[in-house]
Amino acid sequence: IVSALNEAKIKLSDVDLISFSQGPGLGQCLRVGAVAARSLSGMLNIPLIGINHCVAHIEIGKQQTGLNDPVTLYTSGANTQIIAYAGEKYRVFGETLDIGIGNFLDNVGRYMGLGFPGGPKIEKLAAKGNKYIELPYPIKGMDFSFSGLQNKVRQLIGQESNEDLCYSIQETVFAMLIEATERALAHIDKTEVLLTGGVAANKRLTAMLERMCKDRGVKFAVCPFTLAGDNGAMIAWQGIVEFNAGKRQNLSETEIDGKWRTDQVKVN
CATH class of the missing domain: 3.30.420.40 (ATPase, nucleotide binding domain)
Known part of the structure; x- marks a missing residue:
């Protein structure tokens, strides 16, 4: 204080x-x-x-980016949710059914011996990968889960290079989040998307979400890193x-x- x-x-x-x-x-x-x-x-x-x-995450994101009424993809350690305003409340249209994406990335990083936090180190290794390894894709409607995927990745450690495994992890889990966010956009007819939470710092997630928004003709913004x-x-x-x-x-x-x-x- x-x-x-x-x-x-x-x-x-x-x-x-x-x-x-x-x-x-x-x-x-x-x-x-x-x-x-x-x-x-x-x-x-x-x-x-x-x-x-x-x-508070949503409101500071709106204040910093100038967005008015976005679909928010909130990506933190303990929480991963797709949220939008409706009927005087921020409604959760999709969310993780088990662990948050941040915890998932940190756990995988620990299994690989990368230390904490795992997310930034996975991102760095993923940039060197070029082989996609098929992984579980657990998404239902706008909800998703990471624990089964986490167990599968743990089994593959040592069988595949960490670079290719990290590349495949990012491509899989981020595709799930983008798919669910796109469904929410279509379902509730919003024209803005806000990305916030600690995992918003990941450049690959940002690029994939930005591409989806561009294809749909909706405005996209990321909460500044220091406030995400x-x-x-x-x-x-x-x-x-x-x-x-x-x-x-x-x-x-x-x-x-x-x-x-x-x-x-x-x-x-």
Whole structure:
């Protein structure tokens, strides 16, 4: 907190609103943030607002890119969802049925001995691959899964070069995400696509999604790298948005919720 204040060149007394990630996420991590936020709010006697982590990703992406009403492909470690606004909420039109794409890439990287995080290292090796290895393609409608694919990749390690395996992994999983996103575009008749989340840094995913959007004649944008992954700025920004829209919370309403879904939040 002290480092953040110093970087922003402000004093604690300059702060007039506290917002924090109320969920979803890991309980231990959410709890640390919530305790600090409640303590500061009480000490400074200023408002406290709990923010849905996923909604914050979408809103900071819109604010940074100028998109108005996009289909959002949200690609993080724990979550992978296709989201769009409808009926005062961000509705989830497609999502992973097991693990998020970020966790999948990190797990595969660990199996290959690449270390953590695995995603950037897989991307680097994939650029050197030129042989496509057929892998499972688990997609149904706009939902998809990665655990079965993860097990198959683990079996192939040592039988194929890491470069070709990484190339095939990226081509397969990214094609699944683009297919599901394209179906969502057709289903709900939107004309914009936003890519956000930590995996948005992958240049191959960005290129494939950009090509699909160009073919469909829709606008495409990527949230800037520094704000695409988890960050405090998106929570702060969403706190301002919701406070200005009239949201107020009592202390009893700020309990963390590790399973708080995107489509449970009313958005003005």
